[in-house]
Amino acid sequence: MCAHIVVAEDDEKQAELVRRYLEREQHSVIVVSDGRAALDEVRRTPPDLLVLDIMLPKVDGLDVCRILRQETDLPVLMLTARSTEDDLLLGLDLGADDYVTKPYSPRELMARVRTLLRRTRVAATPPDPLLRVGTLTLDPVRHEVTVDGKPIECTPGEFRLLEVMAAHPDRVFTRGQLLEHLHGFDRYITTRAIDVHVMNLRKKIETRPRKPARLMTVYGVGYKLTAGEERQNGAS
Structure with a gap:
């Protein structure tokens, strides 16, 4: 299930960790460090999945998600250090497909990635009846x-x-x-x-x-x- 994935994360260590684990599963990965770069990259070469940190410079992750939802149904997996219920529900309400709260285990993150990619592939199967x-x-x-x-x-x-x-x-x-x-x-x-x-x-x-x-x-x-x-x- 190789996929093209964009990771938007401004913490270099976290970004490198996510990149390594994704590439270990044979995905191609582009890492960007701010929200504006995330929007530009997704628009330039639409990926199969966006892994999106909420706390990004220039344009925060919630705004990135809101903007993209007006343009595409790209799957979005949010990474967040915000643990309050209202913050998490806001992310879902803006159109995020799933989220992982920090600190997280790389194995959990990879499981979430696999689940979202499976859903995308199922959606791309031959037509179902209305x-x-x-x-x-x-x-x-x-x-x-x-x-x-x-x-x-x-x-x-x-x-x-x-x-x-x-x-x-x-x-x-x-x-x-x-x-x-x-x-x-x-x-x-x-x-x-x-x-x-x-x-x-x-x-x-x-x-x-x-x-x-x-x-x-x-x-x-x-x-x-x-x-x-x-x-x-x-x-x-």
Whole structure:
């Protein structure tokens, strides 16, 4: 699973450590030391993965992620020394696909890299049938979502969450199950990340986000995706 990977890390020792481990797994690696250089490199030669430190000079990692999410669905793995839940959720909300908190073990980082690259390769497999739940349609190959025929912009995390639930309409998923589909097992992240994705998705796919008819809460359990037409048509 050789890949082209850009590492944006201003700590020279950390950058060299990450480079060595990635090259040991036969990846080609470009290292940059600030956010502006990261944006330039990704735009010049789009990589298969961006390993992105949050604390970067010139343009910080959160801004880099926000800017890139307007341009590409490139997988982004964030490295962060910020351990507060709000900081981590902000990174996910801006479109990061996963994160590792410092200090981290190189083996853990490589496992996260392999997981993200596998997801990318799976997404590049031959077309799957369109997924339809009521008037919501999801195209796994083109990474497109429409509601009532209108396109909906989703971050990679939001798209994967919808994809999992659209493949099993009316099935109730716990937050833990959805989290595994999104990020795999992580001893740091909390299930509140799922609530953030759900809140953002409701703003995009629901007529009245505060009274959802598609992306439903099953109290004490989790969430499910339903066709929703009857509830929406009957809402006052």
